[in-house]
């Protein structure tokens with residue numbers, strides 16, 4: 485794929501020479517067709533970059549509207565309506581109600597080519613906004629039975645505005661686009677309310693990657709980093725995210741007579757500390773980082789009663805499937821054996837969540853030059869792994885995909901100390917919107933017009949080699 489891209493670049497840069505210096509008609513004829521295509525494609529990129537700047541005021545307005553009207557996961561009714569109306573106005577085939585409130589727009593270009601999908605998430609979080617903005621959210625809603633404030637504290641408002649911008653620009657150059665673009669607006673990235681289904685998995689089950697079949701998928705996420713810069717990574721980029729829950733059942737007794745019962749609190753305490761040895765002693769940390777966190781412990785009601793049971797739970801984060809499976813097995817073994825050693829029992833449940841966000845290395849190799857062209861070399865940097873997770877990974881399990889980060893930290897502020905995503909003080913500099921459109925639109929156009937398709941060879945989820953630096 486790298487070879488294909490470089491051939492493409494050669495063809496682009498050689499247009500004037502070919503046209504002015506053609507002395508041998510046969511050679512000229514052989515070069516003419518790809519040269520014309522390349523000229524057309526380079527022109528599309530130029531139009532994208534120019535139009536992105538022109539429509540900036542509209543994109544800012546969309547973003548502010550979404551920001552002021554945030555909706556929780558699986559409740560994105562108004563958001564969905566705004567997006568669907570926009571795509572319909574642009575003349576796209578639009579499907580609504582996908583995975584509850586999702587919207588999919590299909591733009592069929594006037595030239596033959598592959599199918600690329602661009603994905604934005606749509607949901608906000610149960611957070612009370614503490615940023616003083618004229619378009620600050622004051623929305624309240626109910627989340628799992630609790631009254632909560634609602635805020636776009638993860639910046640999905642930016643993602644939607646960027647993708648609506650790309651849609652508007654692409655609709656205007658439809659006849660020249662070599663292939664098909666699917667615009668995927670996906671609900672419930674942050675996770676569904678208790679007892680519900682949704683998100684990327686449900687979009688896939690409802691056929692979002694079929695008819696026409698998607699060849700590659702791209703997405704971006706805003707995060708604290710220099711505004712307008714992009715950070716990419718080949719292979720594993722974001723963690724898998726699984727929940728564990730353990731119930732230790734002992735035997736209730738008087739707090740002064742522990743020998744008359746089985747104390748589950750002591751066992752829980754042992755488990756909290758012992759489980760860290762799964763990471764520090766049983767995981768090869770030269771190959772991959774991993775995280776095992778206890779997030780809650782519940783047990784007991786008063787000082788002089790040793791309770792019957794303790795419930796505890798937390799999260800597991802890994803960057804490859806073998807490590808993920810290994811930690812599941814070891815945690816289960818440890819909890820059960822620790823309990824047995826003290827005469828108690830342990831019920832262990834592990835709920836598999838999002839898989840590793842895995843960027844297809846050959847696709848990344850092809851697309852990094854595209855990002856560099858769109859934003860300038862200095863604004864495109866290779867990033868580190870991040871232990872947060874994304875359900876974009878679900879699409880990547882089905883088709884080659886690339887996810888990248890877009891910086892939103894204002895100039896003069898330190899990305900290391902600003903409020904992170906999910907904070908009530910999370911702030912996104914709107915200066916990132918135009919670079920976001922150029923980057924996402926740019927990789928889509930370059931993928932569609934690129935020579936050769938992404939390899940359909942089976943992909944290996946264990947990306948240990950890429951983490952070995």
Ligand SMILES: [Zn+2]
Pocket residue numbers: 638674905906
């Ligand atoms: Zn989030």
Ligand SMILES: [Zn+2]
Pocket residue numbers: 605638639640673705
């Ligand atoms: Zn997010």
